Amino acid sequence: MNDTHNSQLSKFYKRSLQERRDVIQTWVGSGRSVGEVLDGNLRVEQADSMVENAVGIYSLPLGIATNFLINQRDYLVPMVIEEPSVIAAASHAAKLFREGGGFHTSSDAPVMIGQIQVLDVPDLIGAVQRLDTVKAMLIAKANEVSGSILKRGGGVIDLEIRVFEDTEVGPMVIVHLLMDTRDAMGANAINTAVEYIAPDVAEISGGRTHLRILSNLTDRRKAKAWGIVPASALETENKDGYAVIKAIVEASVFAEVDPYRAATHNKGVMNGIDAVVMATGNDWRAVEAGAHAFAARRGAYTSLSTFRQNEAGDLYAEIELPLAVGIVGGATRVHPVAQLALDILGVTSAQELAEVIVAVGLAQNFAAVKALAGEGIQKGHMRMHARQIAMAAGATVEMVPLIVDTLIRENNIRLERATALVKQLNETEQDKR
Ligand code: MEV
Numbered sequence: 001m002n003d004t005h006n007s008q009l010s011k012f013y014k015r016s017l018q019e020r021r022d023v024i025q026t027w028v029g030s031g032r033s034v035g036e037v038l039d040g041n042l043r044v045e046q047a048d049s050m051v052e053n054a055v056g057i058y059s060l061p062l063g064i065a066t067n068f069l070i071n072q073r074d075y076l077v078p079m080v081i082e083e084p085s086v087i088a089a090a091s092h093a094a095k096l097f098r099e100g101g102g103f104h105t106s107s108d109a110p111v112m113i114g115q116i117q118v119l120d121v122p123d124l125i126g127a128v129q130r131l132d133t134v135k136a137m138l139i140a141k142a143n144e145v146s147g148s149i150l151k152r153g154g155g156v157i158d159l160e161i162r163v164f165e166d167t168e169v170g171p172m173v174i175v176h177l178l179m180d181t182r183d184a185m186g187a188n189a190i191n192t193a194v195e196y197i198a199p200d201v202a203e204i205s206g207g208r209t210h211l212r213i214l215s216n217l218t219d220r221r222k223a224k225a226w227g228i229v230p231a232s233a234l235e236t237e238n239k240d241g242y243a244v245i246k247a248i249v250e251a252s253v254f255a256e257v258d259p260y261r262a263a264t265h266n267k268g269v270m271n272g273i274d275a276v277v278m279a280t281g282n283d284w285r286a287v288e289a290g291a292h293a294f295a296a297r298r299g300a301y302t303s304l305s306t307f308r309q310n311e312a313g314d315l316y317a318e319i320e321l322p323l324a325v326g327i328v329g330g331a332t333r334v335h336p337v338a339q340l341a342l343d344i345l346g347v348t349s350a351q352e353l354a355e356v357i358v359a360v361g362l363a364q365n366f367a368a369v370k371a372l373a374g375e376g377i378q379k380g381h382m383r384m385h386a387r388q389i390a391m392a393a394g395a396t397v398e399m400v401p402l403i404v405d406t407l408i409r410e411n412n413i414r415l416e417r418a419t420a421l422v423k424q425l426n427e428t429e430q431d432k433r
Contacts (some may be wrong), residue, residue, distance in 0.1 A: 007074040008095070009066045012248030013088065024064065027076055035333045039244070046334055061277060062337060064344070067094035070225075070359045077360055078341035080274035081322040084384030085377075090360055090366035095365060097264040100314060105355035111178050111220035112186040112324065114194035121207035127173055128161050130204050135159045138200060142177055149189050150158035154182035156193060175201055177218060183349050183350040185282060185326035190214045192194045202237065216289035218322040219297070223351075224359035226318040229366070234315065236374065245315045247373035248307050248366075253409040262303045265365065266295055269304050269319065272364025276357045280345070281331035281338025283324075290322040305365050317364040318422030326373040386413045391420035399425050401425070 003029060025034045041057065048054040053258045065087050067075040079087050097103055111305060121127045131138070142156040149155055160176040162420060179190050194212040202209040231241030239247075255265035277284040297303050305319035327350050329415070332338050371377045383404060390403040393415055403421045407413045 003319040005074050005076075007066050007068050007076050007237050008098070009076075012066050012091075013062070019118070020064065023228065024076070024344060028340070031323040032340065032343065034340065037265070037336050038103055041334055043338055046336075047118075049332065050334060053071075060278070064092065064339075065090040065360065065363075067091050067098055068356075068359065069094070070105060070356055072102065075346070075356055076344050077276060078279040078344050079272070079360075080278040081271065081275040084388065085381055086275060086364065089371070089380075090272050090363045093363035093367040093370075095097040095232045096229045096316075097227040097366070098431075099233040100230050101356065102389070103225050103227045103362065105223065105359055107224045107323075107351045107355050107358075108221050109185075110154070110181050110186065110324075110354075112181050112190040112218060113215040113217050113220060114177040114179065114199075115344050116177070116194050116198050116212050118175065118199050118201060118205050118212040119170060119206050119210050119371070121173050123177040123206065124163060124165065124171050124173065127205035127207060127292075128163060131159075131161050131173070131175065131201065132205055133309075136179075138197050138204075141200060142197045143325065145180065145192050145196045146189060148183065149179070149181055149186070152182040153402060154180035171203055173207060176215075181326070181350075183327050184329045185286070185324050187214055187286070187324075188329070216286050217293040218286075218290045218324040219229045219294060221322055221325040222320055223354040224318070224320040225355065225359040226316070228310065229315040229317070231314050234370075239324060239374075241315060244370070244374065245309050245313075248308060248369055251369045251373045252303065252305070252307035253257065253406045256303075256412075259301040262295065262301050265303045265305075265369070266291065269321075269333070269361040269365040270367035271368070273321075273323075273357055276341075276360050277325060279338065279341040280325065280327070281333075281335045281341070282326065283330070287322075288322055290324060294322050305362060307366070309371065317362055317366055319358060319365065321358065323357055323359060324348045325353050335410065360420035380411065382408060386418075387413055389413055389418045390422075393422045395422050395425075412413040 019036050026270060044057060047057055060080050060082055062080050065079055068075040068077050134229055139156045143150060147154045156179045162174040164172040177194055179193060181189050193215055197208040213344040221374045234241040234244040235264050236278040255262045264337055274284045277287050295301050304321050307315060310316040318413055326332060327342055327347060345356060349358060386407040388398060390400045395403050403418055406421055407418060
């Protein structure tokens with residue numbers, strides 16, 4: 001459906017909120033009323049069935065990132081985030097990548113790993129051999145409880161055995177069950193399967209099964225994005241595109257060699273990733289856990305992305321990380337705004353969603369690194385920050401622009417100053433009456 005759409009919505013940020021909603025309504029078609037979904041949002045009765053001891057709803061801003069071209073298809077990207085500048089930065093980055101042909105992506109099949117910890121194994125070598133011999137039987141057994149996923153063409157595809165010979169609690173056999181969970185994130189399916197086959201694993205190994213739970217290091221379920229930003233698109237007033245690329249590459253290498261920088265660099269990646277993961281009702285803690293474990297996979301924590309100059313002299317950017325997200329089940333089904341977010345994206349599989357998300361991560365990361373390698377990020381952040389401070393000080397909608405201008409002019413974006421300005425404006429208003 002989105003194939004006929006163009007995500008380059010010029011000056012989208014300048015349109016009124018209602019106009020933006022109208023654009024989204026046209027984008028998703030007449031199937032559901034965008035305004036009704038967004039105003040209705042999650043109802044407290046739904047929240048009550050989602051978590052225990054519910055007392056209300058906690059809301060966050062939902063915005064739309066524009067300009068995304070991924071595998072030659074246009075996407076508008078819903079993002080849920082409290083931080084200013086993120087959505088604008090993603091949209092701007094997508095525009096620059098678009099000049100190099102947009103993002104390209106790939107992804108692994110959606111394979112989750114379930115772990116069974118086996119302790120007190122009397123004969124390690126024998127246990128491993130026996131488990132290996134009955135692998136097919138254990139896979140078939142696990143598939144007995146994989147009903148709906150099997151129907152959709154997924155199911156358990158393999159079983160692997162790992163051994164930790166010498167740990168503080170004795171030798172440990174770890175059985176990994178690999179399950180293709182298709183369009184589901186798959187946590188429930190894989191957890192059910194490992195719990196179901198654990199008694200057989202105990203019997204066959206002669207040991208005692210202990211933990212039975214998925215691994216969030218979903219490294220069989222990675223998504224990758226890459227793209228080019230032409231040097232010509234990176235020119236600034238005082239630097240040519242090649243100098244900007246050099247500065248970006250230097251920043252990239254900093255994150256590759258230094259975990260202190262890598263953590264912040266990857267936080268920039270996750271600004272984009274989490275925002276889409278949240279918008280679509282997926283588990284962002286799971287994605288975070290997987291991303292950071294993957295970033296440390298070689299023993300030292302490093303960056304998830306790299307930026308280099310390619311042979312043509314342009315900037316080549318690449319990112320890869322595990323991304324376990326779904327388009328069915330869990331909050332994706334219950335949360336009306338998550339449903340709308342999936343409609344806006346127009347994705348038809350969990351893999352496609354993961355590929356869009358990883359491209360957004362790369363865009364976000366590029367925007368941050370480009371800003372840091374150029375003028376720094378504070379300049380761009382200042383106006384939004386000043387707006388938030390003005391609002392926190394109790395400024396009315398009419399007062400905000402004046403207060404923001406004053407805070408920036410005085411280079412004093414602080415709550416005390418904003419509060420004083422609000423007081424001053426209120427007093428002037430009262431004097432007028
Ligand atoms: C802020 O939310 C994210 C950045 O710190 C990321 C980075 O340093 O690359 C700007």
